[in-house]
Amino acid sequence: MKLQQNELYLGRLMRESIFRITALWAFSECALGGLMHAFKLPFTGIFVGGFAVLCVGLLAQMERPAGAQILRATMLVMLVKAVVSPHSPPQAYAAVGFQGFLGALLLGYVRPNTIVAVLYGALAIAESAVQKLLMLYLFFGTSLVEAVDLFVVDVLKKLGLRTDISWAWFIAALYVGVYTLWGAFLGYWIPRMPLLLKARAEQYADLDDTAVSLELAGRRPPFWRKIAALMGILLFVGGTFLLTSAERGAGIQKAIYAVLRTAAVLLTWLFLVRPVLQSLIQRWARKKRKQEEGTLQSLLEDIPLWRQKATQLFVAVSQKYRGARRWVEFALALLAVALYPASVSVRDR
Secondary structure (H helix, E strand, O other), rough: HHHHHHHHEEEEEOOHHHHHHHHHHHHHHHHHHHHHHOOOOOOOOHHHHHHHHHHHHOOOOOOOOOOHHHHHHHHHHHHHHHHHOOOOHHHHHHHHHHHHHHHHHHOOOOOOHHHHHHHHHHHHHHHHHHHHHHHHHHOOOOOHHHHHHHHHHHHHHHHHOOOOOOHHHHHHHHHHHHHHHHHHHHHHHHHHHHHHHHHHHHHHHOOOOOOOOOOOOOOHHHHHHHHHHHHHHHHHHHHHHHHHOOOOOHHHHHHHHHHHHHHHHHHHHHHHHHHHHHHHHHHHHHHHHOOOHHHHHHHHHHHHHHHHHHHHHHHHHHOOHHHHHHHHHHHHHHHHHHHHOOOOOOOOO
């Protein structure tokens, strides 16, 4: 009888840990980026993506097999994202879905070891970089590649240098490579996370629960910022063709083609493809919301609490660390809160 009670107790603790990690993952997708923006921290995207990889890695170590649990957590995170941030672009859901599906495939049925975890982290983070490059290629086609190559070659000629390398593809490969190495680094730590986090849980056990206020007003809408960035790239492409083309007529033709093509693709994406995809996502979310009403409500209630706890942890971490070490300790402190609630709790459940 006592053994059965212990098993039930451990099972309840396991389910609560899985719920907290899922809630933390949902918080990172919906609000952590805004919190980092408020603290003026750079590299928000790569940090949030890496944080998701670590959450999936922890879920993989909660119960065996973990494939179904990871897929369910992924679905819940996407559902919370659809409810809290209904205007999120479709590619954001694609990234979350890829991270979860790949985690279930690679980590869900084999206990995470260094090799498999490194492979998962590298592929999961590399997808984010590849997705961004594919979107640029979709909008600008080969015009962007040609413009970058022309610009770099023109600069090198002025320096008396020559090269036959396609600098656009070199930069793209370097970009993906940096993301891949970052993901591999995160994957290396996945099997080691439970012991690493236990020390952090004890370190922040006496964290002051006093509310910390944070002003988040004045953030520029990401949508218009992205449009401005695309317009800047378009001006670069057109201007490069005009300034570096050996035949001015050909340069004008390429510049006009690049502008018209990009405008057509961008308008089609913004006013046709993206709204249709967002409508399908919201339709799926409404259906799932009815099926997961109780769990979804609990997750939504936890997001403001995680936001407050994240603010407190960042203030505490910032008192001891600076630079990149501060980001690392901040992430570990958040994960420690989720994994070891006996030491540090978000709330009494």
